[in-house]
Amino acid sequence: MSVTVRVPAKVNVQLAVGAARPDGFHDLANVFLAVGLHDEVTVTPADELRVTCEGPDADQVPLDVTNLAARAAIALAGRRGIEPAVHIHIAKDIPVAGGMAGGSADGAGALLACDALWQAGASRAELLAICAELGSDVPFSLVGGAALGTGRGEQLRTLEVGGTFHWVFAMAGRGLSTPAVFREFDRLSEGIGIPEPVASEELLRALAKGDPDALAAAVSNDLQPAALSLFPELAGTLAAGTAAGALAALVSGSGPTTAFLARDPESAAKVAETLRSSGTCRTVRTASGPAAGATVIGG
Ligand code: C5P
Numbered sequence: 001m002s003v004t005v006r007v008p009a010k011v012n013v014q015l016a017v018g019a020a021r022p023d024g025f026h027d028l029a030n031v032f033l034a035v036g037l038h039d040e041v042t043v044t045p046a047d048e049l050r051v052t053c054e055g056p057d058a059d060q061v062p063l064d065v066t067n068l069a070a071r072a073a074i075a076l077a078g079r080r081g082i083e084p085a086v087h088i089h090i091a092k093d094i095p096v097a098g099g100m101a102g103g104s105a106d107g108a109g110a111l112l113a114c115d116a117l118w119q120a121g122a123s124r125a126e127l128l129a130i131c132a133e134l135g136s137d138v139p140f141s142l143v144g145g146a147a148l149g150t151g152r153g154e155q156l157r158t159l160e161v162g163g164t165f166h167w168v169f170a171m172a173g174r175g176l177s178t179p180a181v182f183r184e185f186d187r188l189s190e191g192i193g194i195p196e197p198v199a200s201e202e203l204l205r206a207l208a209k210g211d212p213d214a215l216a217a218a219v220s221n222d223l224q225p226a227a228l229s230l231f232p233e234l235a236g237t238l239a240a241g242t243a244a245g246a247l248a249a250l251v252s253g254s255g256p257t258t259a260f261l262a263r264d265p266e267s268a269a270k271v272a273e274t275l276r277s278s279g280t281c282r283t284v285r286t287a288s289g290p291a292a293g294a295t296v297i298g299g
Pocket residue numbers: 024025026027028134135136137151152153178179180182
């Protein structure tokens with residue numbers, strides 16, 4: 001008996017970052033869009049907790065309790081007073097350390113899968129609370145679609161989306177650590193007054209209308225200068241995608257994956273092809289959003 005959950009990647013169409021808080025986190029206005037790149041997390045009863053992973057980036061995935069999937073199983077088992085005796089297998093398609101919430105996706109996926117496997121009966125509210133304990137982006141991986149995340153990104157308001165947006169993602173040759181990118185943000189903004197992060201009304205309207213040109217004009221990522229400072233080569237990838245006709249080019253979250261918005265699937269395919277031959281990135285994928293959140297697909 002096993003349970004498999006499919007869980008999407010995300011791109012941040014707006015990431016407004018406030019000043020560092022006393023707890024070290026930053027208040028955000030974080031507009032998440034789930035996109036159709038997925039990990040699949042399968043849980044099977046076992047003698048003890050074990051994590052395995054397959055996929056092109058599998059060698060970079062930690063298989064110990066630092067993996068959010070393992071932490072999710074431990075958190076739910078702890079609440080039910082049972083042992084987290086489960087084998088978690090991750091079929092990984094979301095880039096690792098890429099700014100697309102791949103680790104968060106596995107946390108949300110494992111949580112939903114364990115809840116079904118153990119018939120733990122967690123309510124949506126309890127699942128979301130556990131997700132928020134695991135990490136700032138984990139609640140959104142559970143929910144999917146599009147949402148505005150405030151606080152450290154974990155307090156979600158679902159957003160209306162009036163169409164499908166077509167994206168191209170360029171994966172870089174190495175990862176970037178999210179804490180390192182936030183530290184660089186702090187360093188770059190030293191001595192500068194940082195405004196309260198607020199969601200752009202123009203951007204929310206563009207999402208609601210499903211209008212790619214309006215969305216392209218409104219996307220922003222306050223972490224982009226920090227990601228570029230730590231990974232200057234990303235500027236070349238962004239320029240290559242823009243030259244190929246992307247409506248917008250930006251770093252996804254803390255990076256280093258770069259995201260390109262296209263008007264339609266044909267234009268996305270053209271941007272992808274140009275990026276592939278540009279020599280500025282490791283792999284290129286196309287995906288559209290919004291995509292559904294974590295979903296049980298077998299068991
Ligand atoms: O919440 P999560 O564990 O994903 O965050 C990883 C790291 O990213 C944090 O330790 C912190 O350094 C940084 N972070 C932040 N402000 C946020 C979210 C994350 O500074 N709102």
